[in-house]
Amino acid sequence: MAAQADRYEAVLAQYGLRPERMEQRGKAVKVYTNRGVFALKPLESEQEAAAVWQSLQHGGPRCLPLYLTRQRSLFATEGGRLYYLQAWHDGESKVEKDAVDAFFRELARLHRATVRTIEVSEEEAAAYRKQKKDEWQRARMVWEERIERYEAAWYMSPFQLQCCTYFHEVMRAYSFAEERLDVWEETLKETKQWRIAWVHGKARLSHYIPPYWISWERAHWNSPLFDVIAALRFHVQTMPPLGREWLEGMGEYEKELPLSDGERAFLYSHLAEPRGFVRCLERYEAASRNERNEREYVAALQRRYLAFKNMEALVMHLVQRDAARQQEEAVDNEPPADESSNG
DSSP states (O other): OOOHHHHHHHHTTTTTTTTEEEEEEEEEEEEEETTEEEEEEEOOOOHHHHHHHHHHHHHGGBOOOOOOOSSSSEEEEEEEEEEEEOOOOOSSSSSOOOHHHHHHHHHHHHHHTTEEEOOOOOHHHHHHHHHHHHHHHHHHHHHHHHHHHHHHHSOOOOHHHHHHHHHHHHHHHHHHHHHHHHHHHHHHHHOOOEEEEESSOOOOGGGGEEEEEETTTTTTOOOOOOHHHHHHHHHHTTTSOHHOOOOOOOOHHHSOOOOOHHHHHHHHHHHHHSHHHHHHHHHHSSSOOOOOHHHHHHHHHHHHHHHHHHHHHHHHHHHHHHEEEEHHHHHHHHHOOOOOOOO
């Protein structure tokens, strides 16, 4: 720990700062100095440094500024590792509706600033669909093999019983995801176009500190949906039953960056994908009977199921919203009734 503190002091000296106290906050270090409070963050690779640098070019005023070293460099180097320094900003402790609305709205604006359209061939779309369906089929086979074995047992453990209880819901989710992925592929065959943008790479509420975004180490070019999917997957598993603000978040997003039919199909497919269950099953099976704590394994499975149901509620809300919009458009496009009379 002392060696680490010495290393941080050497890094801060490159900025002309003298630390008075330091606190580890995840990967970042909160540093109290003679000139204020700062966030010092180490980088894992030059690739992460490149992502941060490019984000400053693409994100501009939406990126929390970095301080320059005395040598006018964005990054300090110490012990073969790169670091950057920013002002310390505390995130919001409470997740309120306005915060969620602003998160989605600003995420869309972030994407809109760099969004562009690229050409995608039928072969590329078909290859991606096959890759995802193969992945889902392998997961289904794990489920089916386990459930068949559990149901054949004379006595099922609490964990095994929970797996059997959830099985049909999970299989329906895979079927829905595959159906939406087919719709996406058919749409892409017609348009042969797909939108990409400079995405944050780890979009979540804790990385949005109005009006700035922080932690750009994973930024890259991808579909804007990459950030949306990652954000929703993260937040549905870190909260109690989903609040209305999360159901309406995509509405805020689409006010700034409307999605095409193909993008919606892709989004719903990837959101509906049941995630984490197979890992729970495999961890349970890998543990010896003497090492299994049924309560812990059941709790882990139930947490995954809660996130799954939160996501299901979100996807169904979006699907029903789209159906209502289509119905309204159909009514608006109906020809006026013939008011002529035979008299």
